[in-house]
Amino acid sequence: MSMTQSMAAASPWFQGKPAFVRFWAYIGLMLGATGLALWGGDGYSEDSYIFQLTSMQGVLWLGTGLLLGAALAAIASVAKAEWGESPLAERLVSWGDGAVLMIAMMALFTLFEPSASALSYEDQSNLFSIKLIMAMNVLFLFSAICYILMLFAPESFVARMATGTAWMGVYVGGSMLLLRWYESYLFMDGSIGHAPVSNLYEVFMLLFCITVIVYLQWEKRYQAQAMGAFVMALVAAGVFFEIWLGSIGQADIKPLVPALQSYWMKIHVPLNFVGYGSFAVACGAGMAYLTRQWLEQRNPAMKVLKVFPSLEQLDQLAYKSVAVGFPAFTLATILGAAWAAEAWGGYWSWDPKETWALIVWLVYGAYLHVRISHGWQGRTLAWWTVSGFLVTVFCFLGVNMYLSGLHSYGRLS
């Protein structure tokens, strides 16, 4: 049983009325933020909105929303007791907690930023986010090692370390990305500020966080910790690639080319990575499936097998991951088409990145059909998730690296 689960089970905060009231407090908070954007005094400025939120005016809007949401929910739950019993609120409230914690951490981290005179665009190595990236890398690598160790030494201490460091990595990584957003305003009088989803280095870190979050959801609900060894091994491989990208000078915060200056970027890119991250988890489940099957054939009495989830469970988890990733990826591709329609005049132009997104989509679409068609074994499906992820990786990395001659995002530069 994971730490968070035991925590959640023990605390009344996550159940019944308290969960219900807090859930609506978060909804109120979001409505307050929306209200600020729509009717705030200084008007809405897309990129520097994060700063508007932290101004006095922002605090007033958010605070009002929060209190109003909480108060109304409290009254409602007193007036009619069964309203207070909301499984949806119980399920979702921890997401709100996580988001608030990340934002709070980010606010704390801004205090460690070097002074304005010590910052320079040319040499960004003293930004605080660089230290956090290092911490995140170490946490994920350590977590991967723990998950793998756990297969051979399934003591609860190792298991706790594995899960705990994975969660810490997610929080450090998530708040680091927010901090990077803040940091992008520190140069050139704020003229280059943008969300940290604009280059390969940044989206790689986003991908780790999303992959680990998706995996941890499964771990929280189903006893499938051994699968973590496979998912975290993929993440660890990504971490090494990210370190390499940093070493060739890809880590700097750079201005946005005009083609990327659009609110679509902030929606399209993260949603795409929900797809990629889920497909990575599905691949981890597929690899665990194939490994288990291979071990069973060699020696069914092996000790490692006791730690593994059953084949059926792994098959289900792979499917659940695809079921999260496929709609997200579909929506992301559609939003990408909407962006293309707005920026270039056509929703589809058979650009290599677009075409590969379609290929990935067709591959997972075929997977869903293979699943319900008769006569196919779990083994085929497991291979399908693994090779599907290879196609995904090519779409994500390969297109940029090998087909870049064609790739025409940023046509104007």
Added chain:
Amino acid sequence: MANMRRMSQRSVFSRELMHRLSSMPLAITLLTVLALASVIGTVLQQNQAQQDYLQQFGPLWYWVFRSLGLFDMYHTWWFLVLLGFLMVSLSFCLWRNVPRMLKEMRSHKVYISERAFSHIKQQRRWLVSADSAEHIADKLKQALKEWQWRQEERDGVLYLRADRGNRHKWGYIIVHSAILVILVGGWISVQFGLRGDMAVVEGSSENEISYLKGTHTEYKTMPFDVRCNSFEINFYPNGMPSEFRSNLTIIDHGKEVLTSDIIVNKPLYYKGVRIYQASFGDGGSHVKLKLFDLQGDRPPRIIDTQVYQTYKDDISGFSFEITDFRPHNVENMAAAGQPKDFQDLGPSVDFVIRGNGLKPVKMRSFLQPLEIDGENRGSIMMISTTGDKRDFQSIGLGLDLTNPKEWALYHAFISRLQRLKLEGKNARRMAFKSAMEEVFGDQRPKNFQQMAVRVINGVQALPQLPWAVLPVLDDYDQKYYTGLQLAKDPGMNVVWAGSALLVWGLCIMLYISHRKLWFIIRPQDGQWRVEMAGISNRNPLNFNREFHTLLSRAEQATAHNPSKGVDE
């Protein structure tokens, strides 16, 4: 008789065909084949110049690829047939399944046979004391209020069925129709849409767009004119462009109807046509070049020409084809490994110099001399012998050619050196001194020391150049063209509608599972035996858990003590 047989044969055949066309293996095959085919078009660059293909693949493969249409693959007949096949298959699939599914969703079948019941994995039974089976049924319905209940009595046994997520099958219908809608929208876009490029020079207007049709270009006149009033580029402090902005006026039947700015990601909309900022370039800027004769003692001459024109200099016999003008050249001036140091080298002109039996060479000349740390290092040039901009190498000329006195000093010095044919250090110094006196008399300008160094550098560098004349940018009057893309797409909204349906349907299909519960209540030893079973069409992991919760709720509602339960 024979006739009838043929007919039934035909209907067998068509039923078989329909069966095949709507089968799952075909769906999987189609999706996979489409994916594989799409790969080809990304690996082979599409719509390039035919010579490039010929050069790349050689005559044989060029011919093979060309015959298969691989250079414009997504518009070939076989790719379109593939998409058409997908549409046909989807239609049959819907045709065959939708009536069945609708019927199933409406079905009120409650009775379940002993055999079917025993095959269900999740099941339990227990004993209840109650007045009647109806009574138990009411309690169960009360406990599981959120379920849809139906019941039927047969031979003194009460059958109850409860459903949730019955809408699940709609997901299938919506998703597969949505894909049809999207494909139809795409077809409308291709058939009735319009997309082309238009280049408008600052200050002038244009009404013709050009577009690729297959591998050749076609033109079309728009029903209105677009005038570009101005085009500007804004830069970030590090020299990266931050914004491309055109100010456009739409002129419809001679009347100015609309004036607006467009930038990338913010197009203009007029009469169903969207106008996008797509590219830019030089619109024929006027440039003045100063020609320095490197041999002989003719004073520098100024020529007045334009980008995209060729100027032939009769005196030297060289011609200059002006290819581009740039108002800014931001370069990283730091040595490798040092922190970056961006600096604007100022305006430049690109041209190709030809003549006198020399190989044509691409050159870039700057308006200003190079300055490093506030020190004038003389004029520079970039030269590319291959004609490719990426091969530009910069060459220091030593002299600051924008300063006429400096050129005069250089010229006086070098002509003395040549005339006297003197050798040795002393003679050079004498020649320099005399040249200096000729140009400046007694009054030496400020920073003369630096000028002297530049002149000496110039004496080393300039005579090495193979050309008799050297053009240097002297003045300019810049004019851009803005590259617009015009598009009209009547299929777009159909595609968006299909897309919305697709996402909605997928969520229904993947997140709502159809769960069914059966209860069979029959008398046994003066009590009632309740049998409960449940299945879900997906997500067994969750359902196992849900079933146990439901079970305990059902057991509690019927006031049964679970410890006495009979496990199955």
